[in-house]
Amino acid sequence: MEIVPLGGAGTVTGSKFLVSGRRGRFLVDCGLFQGLKLLRERNWAPFPIDPSELDAVVLTHAHLDHSGYLPVLVRAGFRGPIVATPPTADLLPILLSDAGRLQMEDARWADRKGFSKHSPALPLFDEEDAERVLDHVEVLSTGEDLGMGDFTIRLSGAGHLLGAASVYVTDAGGDSTLFSGDLGRDDDPLHPPPEPRFEARRLVMEATYGDRSHSGEAAEDGLYGAIRPSLDRGGVVMIPSFAVGRAQTLLLLILRLMRKGRIPRVPVFLNSPMAIRATEVHLAHASDLRPDPAEVEAALSLPQQVLSVEESKALNRRRGPMIIVAGAGMLTGGRILHHLKTFGKDRRNVLVLVGYQAEGTRGRELLRGERSLRIHGTRVPLDCRVEPLDLLSGHADREGLLAWAQAAPAPPAGTFLVHGEPGPADHLRRRLEDRPGWAAAVAEEGRPLLDLDAEG
Ligand SMILES: [Zn+2]
Known part of the structure; x- marks a missing residue:
């Protein structure tokens, strides 16, 4: 089989891998380039092959850097199935419709600022394009085989x-490749650890944190330290959070802190329609999560759901103590900004910044020490505490990646590192090649993955 990266090589977004054989051709993942403008512009380049010649797309998971290009592919003529696990199939509509909405907002913004080449500015895709993707989705549970031409596909849990899921591809000629997808961490509170990997001739492996180790501090303790002082003083805890996965992890940690008596049982609000929908999908697949289903149920039904804008405004008239989990984890927009205008003035309150804050976002400004923000056209000074909480990364660190790679009895003939910036990917390559029998290379976009020779 021939494998060519069409994205997700040398960068952490845009994952797409073209797998071709004598009979059959498909993509593993179909992600959007995200982040810097230079990357985002690549979403507009013509797709290197005619999408109608693809037999299928197999998804590792629903994150947009792995799935967000699907609306473009379908609009350009792709007609095959999009293979995904049942939970991924349920999360996909939530993430893709949000992506469609954001693309349309971006286009309107470009219009107002007058910097689009088109007038009116065109979105990369809209909500209708996103919706059409869903007609193609076919579910495949982990551990089951799916035949496609010369190929057989099998998925296994990746945390x-x-x-x-990781995607294991074998062909009629005895060749095999394992795509790791994004690998979770062994100590994730919400998700089980990745399953031990299959033996494969070729390993295509993510390297997001290939040069870093996570701190030993438990997420529960970090959250406790960030929010307890405010709750003690009757304050408001504001936690902007990514709606899928992160918000549910926070609810689980909040429940555990309450049950242990480490924080008082204050009202908790989930103020994000997207996070509320995602929470329902997590409840429907509770047995796929790490805690026992009774604890998942208790955690995810802990918050009062804030659906309408009116209810959200009413929250601003409430007094603490309370905890508000809202959308827009990097403060890029949404309801959290209204809460910040109201509650940011009080030094008893706290804003918890969870996880990565990208360049150019309000979250990043605050991490740099800025203590006022531009919100809805005015400068808003913040007197509340700002607490970064960098303990909830969903990715395995260097040690986790190395342990996963070495969990199968024999090293693969070649390991190709993807989904990483050049530094982390090359660091992981060297660490792998330190081991006898391992040959590794950093994958490059557009270049077929060629056989490597281990030097022993
Ligand atoms: Zn991911």
Whole structure:
């Protein structure tokens, strides 16, 4: 089989791997390039092959850097099935419709600022394009085989996100490749650890944190330290959070802190329609999560759901103590900004910044020490505490990646590192090649993965 990366090589977004054989051709993942403008512009380049010639797309998971290009592919003529685990199939509509909405907002913004080449500015895709993707989705449970031409596909659990899987591809000639997808961490509170990997001739492996180790601090303790002082003083805890996975992990940790008596049983609000929908999908697949289903049920039904804008405004008239989990984890928009305008003035309150804050976002400004933000056209000074909480990464660190790679009895003939910036990917390559019998290379976009020779 021939494998060519069409994205997700040398960068952490845009994952797409073209797998071709004598009979059959398909993509593993179909992700959007995200982040810097230079990357985002690549979403507009013509797709290197005619999408109608693809037999299928197999998804590792629902995150947009692995699935968000599907609306473009379908609009350009792709007609085959999109194979995904049942939870991924349920999360996909939530993530894709949000992506469609954001693309349309971006286009309107470009219009207002007058920097689009088109007038009116065109979105990369819209909500209708996103919806059409869903007609193609076919579910495949982990551990089951799916035949496609010369190929057989099998999925196994990868942790990381509800429904996330590694993709094992074998062909009639005895060749085999294992795509890791994004790998979760062994100590994730919400997701089980990745399953031990299959033996394969070729390993295509993520390297997001290939040069880093996570701190030993437990997420529960970190959250406790960030929010307890405010709750003690009757304050408001504001936690902007990514809606899928992160928000549910926070609810689980909040429940555990309450049950242990480490924080008082204050009202908790989930103020994000997207997070509420995602929470329902997590409840429907509770047996795929790490805690026992009774604890998942208790955690995810802990918050009062805030659906309408009116209810959200009413929250601003309430007094603490309370905890608000809202959308827009990097403060890029949404309801959290209204809460910040109201509750940011009080030094008893706290804003908890969970996880990565990208360049150019309000979250990043605050991490740099800025203590006022531009919100809805005015500068808003913040007197509340700002607490970064960098303990909830969904990715395995260097040690986790190395342990996963070495969990099968024999090293693969070649290991190709993807989904990593050049530094982390090359660090992981060297660490792998330190081991006898291992040959590794950093994959490059557009270049077929060629056989490697282990030097012993
Ligand atoms: Zn992911």
